[in-house]
Amino acid sequence: MVETPSQMLPLGTKAPEFDLPDPRSGRNVRSSDLDGPLLVMFICNHCPFVKHVRGELARLGRDYAGRLNIVAVMSNDTDAYPADGPDRMVEEAEQVGYTFPYLYDETQDVAKSYRAACTPDFFLFDAEHALVYRGQLDSSRPSNDIPVNGADLRGAIDALLSGEEVPSDQRPSLGCNIKWRDGNEPTWFR
Numbered sequence: 001m002v003e004t005p006s007q008m009l010p011l012g013t014k015a016p017e018f019d020l021p022d023p024r025s026g027r028n029v030r031s032s033d034l035d036g037p038l039l040v041m042f043i044c045n046h047c048p049f050v051k052h053v054r055g056e057l058a059r060l061g062r063d064y065a066g067r068l069n070i071v072a073v074m075s076n077d078t079d080a081y082p083a084d085g086p087d088r089m090v091e092e093a094e095q096v097g098y099t100f101p102y103l104y105d106e107t108q109d110v111a112k113s114y115r116a117a118c119t120p121d122f123f124l125f126d127a128e129h130a131l132v133y134r135g136q137l138d139s140s141r142p143s144n145d146i147p148v149n150g151a152d153l154r155g156a157i158d159a160l161l162s163g164e165e166v167p168s169d170q171r172p173s174l175g176c177n178i179k180w181r182d183g184n185e186p187t188w189f190r
Contacts, residue, residue, distance in 0.1 A: 004118040004177040008134055011168060015040070015129035016113035020073065020103035023086035024093050029101045031129070034069040037160055038129055039153075041072045042111060042121040042178065043102075045092045046083040049175035050119050052142045054096045056150045057120075060157075061099040067161055070100040075111035076119075076179040084179075111178055118175035124156050124166070132160055135170035 015038060019030045031038070041057065043050045050057075061070055078085040086104050093102045105111055114123055124133035133156035140146040152171065159166045 003174050005172040005174050006121045006134060006136075007115040007117045008170070008172055009115050009123065009131060011131050011134070013131040015123070015125045015131070016110065018073070018103070018105075018110045018113075020105055020110060021086075022101040022103055024090045024102060029071060029103055034071075036069055036127050037067075037157075038069045038125040039064075039071070039157070040114065040123040040125070041070070042075060042114070042116040042119055043072045044074050044076045044081070044084045044119045044176075044179075045088050046081060047119045047176040048142045052140065053120060053137055053148050053150075054092075056137065056148045058097040058099070060150060060153070062097075064157060064161075065099060068157060072098065072100060072102045073105050073110055073116075074102065075105040075108050075116065077108075077181045078106075079181075081179050108178070108180060116178060118173055118177055120175050121173050122153055124153070124160065126160060132156065132166040133170060134173075136173040139171075141174065 015031060017031045019028055021028050074084055074089055076084045089102050126132050137153045138149055138151045140148040156166045
């Protein structure tokens with residue numbers, strides 16, 4: 001398990017647009033159709049870091065339903081990692097109880113536009129889709145005894161939804177690197 005930190009996209013960055021299929025519903029989800037605050041999470045099925053926090057991700061979906069647009073994006077190379085393929089994404093979403101769309105970024109263009117580097121990687125945008133938080137869910141990792149509680153991300157979401165300023169002291173997420181297709185790895189990632 002290689003630990004890769006998130007790239008920490010500059011605060012204030014406008015959310016890159018996406019139009020991605022949701023294998024579970026069979027429909028595409030477009031960022032331009034999501035009015036209001038938006039949380040974009042880059043995850044996958046096989047990563048030990050995501051497996052460690054997936055229950056909390058499902059709780060986030062339930063706890064913030066109707067107040068925050070949440071989408072998860074899977075950008076890994078599914079030829080090399082078939083456990084992350086669309087059919088398995090459907091199984092994972094249903095098994096874990098994800099209430100949000102779990103989108104398939106087959107071309108990896110969306111991951112590149114967000115400068116996503118790891119799974120999980122979190123990007124929280126305000127109602128105008130300007131980035132207010134990027135970083136870790138919390139300090140828990142598969143290798144430590146800190147409980148998963150989503151404290152960092154939940155603190156940012158709660159501040160945003162209550163009209164308070166989101167603290168700019170943010171720690172990078174840490175996880176498995178996104179599995180780039182041969183020759184498709186972004187130059188900033190090397």
